[in-house]
Amino acid sequence: MRDAYSDQLDAIRDDLVAMTRLVRAAVGSATTALLEADAALAEKVISEDAAIDALRVKIEDESFELLSLQNPVAGDLRMLVASLRMVSEFERMGDLAVHVAKITRLRVPELAVPEQIVPTISRMAAVAEVMVAKVEHIIQASDVAAAEELEAVDEEMDKLRRSSFRELLGSDWTYGVEPAVDIALLGRYYERIADHAVSIARRVVFLVTGEQPTYV
C-alpha cells in the first residue's frame, strides 16, 4: 500500500514537471510568433493550450484521490495542497501565452511590436522564459537557493515594464494608439507570467523549508 502511495506522489511530481515544460514551450512559441508575425505558430499555441488544461485536470484528480484515500500528513499533505495551487498558476501562465498569441494573430501580417520597442519587449519575453525554465528546475530539484535568485530576475521584469511605459508615453512614440495598447497589454501578460513563476517558486520554498520565504 505504502509503495503504491509513494508511486502516486512521484507521478504527481512528474506531471507537474511535464506541465511546466508545456508552459515553457507555450511561452517560448508565443514569443517567437509575436516577434516574427508567425500566424501558424500563434494558432499552435492557442490550440495546444488544451493539453495544459488537461494536465491540470489530471493532476487535480490524482491529488484529490490521494487526499481522500490516503490521509497524507505533514510534508506529503503540504506537497499535495501546494501542487493543487501550482497547477492553477501554470494554467494561468498557459492562458497568458494564449493572450500573447491572440494579439499576434490580430495583427498579422504586420508585427504587433513596433521596431522602436522590440528590444524592450524581446527582453521581457526572454526574462519570462528564463523564469519559467528556472521554475522547472526548482520543482525538479527542490532548489531553494534558485528560488531565491528568481526574485532578482523578477526585478529586471519590473524595470523593463517601467521602461516600456516610458517609451510608449514618450514624445518620440509615433506609432499611435493601437500599438501602444498592444504593448501595454503584452507587457502586462509577460509581467504576470513572471509573477506566477515567483509565486510557484515561493511555494516550493515553503514546501522544502516549512516556512514562508523571508524575502517576501
Place this chain on the structure above:
Amino acid sequence: MRDAYSDQLDAIRDDLVAMTRLVRAAVGSATTALLEADAALAEKVISEDAAIDALRVKIEDESFELLSLQNPVAGDLRMLVASLRMVSEFERMGDLAVHVAKITRLRVPELAVPEQIVPTISRMAAVAEVMVAKVEHIIQASDVAAAEELEAVDEEMDKLRRSSFRELLGSDWTYGVEPAVDIALLGRYYERIADHAVSIARRVVFLVTGEQPTYV
C-alpha cells in the same frame, strides 16, 4: 471533538464570507476613487489591501490545520481544498482593485477616464461589483442557480471590453496614447475581477453538486 471540528469548518466559511465583503468594498471604493479622481480614497484601497492578505493567511492556516489534524473526507475535504483555492482568487481580486487605485493615483487631480468612455468604464465597474456581490451570496447560500446566472453577467463584461477597444481605436478617439493605455489596463483589471468571480462560483457549484458545471 466532532463539535470543535464543525465549529472550525464554520469559522472558515465565515472568514471566506468576510473576505468576500472586504474584496467587494475594495472594488467599490476603487471605482468611486477612479470616477471621482479621489486620491484619499485610492490610498485607502491600497493600504487596506493588507487586511485582505491577512485574511488569506488566516484562512490558509485554519484550513491547513484542519486538513492535518482531522483527516476530513468527502464533502469537507472538498470544501477545504476549494477554500484554499478561493482565497487565492479573492486575494487577486483585491490586488486588481489596488491596480485600479494606482492608475487613479497616477492621474489625480485629472480623471484617468476621459469623458467619452466614462459610460463604458462605469458599466464595466458596475458589472464587476454586481458579480462580487453575487459571489458573496453564492458562497453564503451555496446557491447553484445564482452561480449559473453569473455566466450571463460575465458575457456583458466581455461585450463591454470589446466595445471599449472599439472606442479607443476609433477615429474619434482624440485623447491620445496615455488615456488609451490606462483604459486598456483598467478594462483588463475589471475583466479579471469578473473572471475570478466566475471561477469562484464554479468552485461552489462543484462543492455543492460534486460535478463540474456543465455550462463551462
